[in-house]
Amino acid sequence: LGLFAIGRHLGGLNCALWITAAASFSPWTWTMSRIAWESLFVLPFLVWGLFMCLRAKQAWHFILAGALLSGAAYAYPSARLQMLLLLPVLFLYGKKALNWRLSQIAWLSLAFLVTSIPLLWAFIKMPHLFIRFKEISIANPAYLTSIGKTGSAFDLLGIALSNFIAHAKPDFLFFKGTPQNLTLTTGHQGIMSWLDVIALVTGIF
8 A cells, every 4th residue: 555655646546556566466575475574564664654755745744754764663673774774865865856844854853763762762771672683783793703703893894895795796686586595585586576677677678
């Protein structure tokens, strides 16, 4: 429903129907629907948060958008970093493409920060809730030891850059994906499914 709403807002009814059909046939839907992960809530919060940003006019629209994006940060550890990276891009897009005023950006930011206070408080007072975040972090001491790194700023920057580059490799994108983690891909196709590849080729040509 959220994707349909975004598609209709950006391109009309036909666009919304095509987006909904693509989402229905996406292999990602088949994979994720079989797993009772808390991370499934990331997408609803993110999609509806983006929709509210796109159509926001009044202050309460921006407040609701900020609260929804904050909800995505609660849903999964890695989403916390993703939201922090998304917000500056969203502010820039809103300012340039949607003619947001600084006061509107302030409402969005304030709503995000206020609704994130319990998460920040838990991060400080209840570190056991963030074990998963530490396990998947590139700063995890066990991970650093396994690859022979010390955890210096230079090491962490190098690991982050290496991981970023790895996401652009053809094997990851089109051919194998993550065969060591079969919850994400089967190992017989990349992280981009046949549907994503068709969309990519169509967009290029």
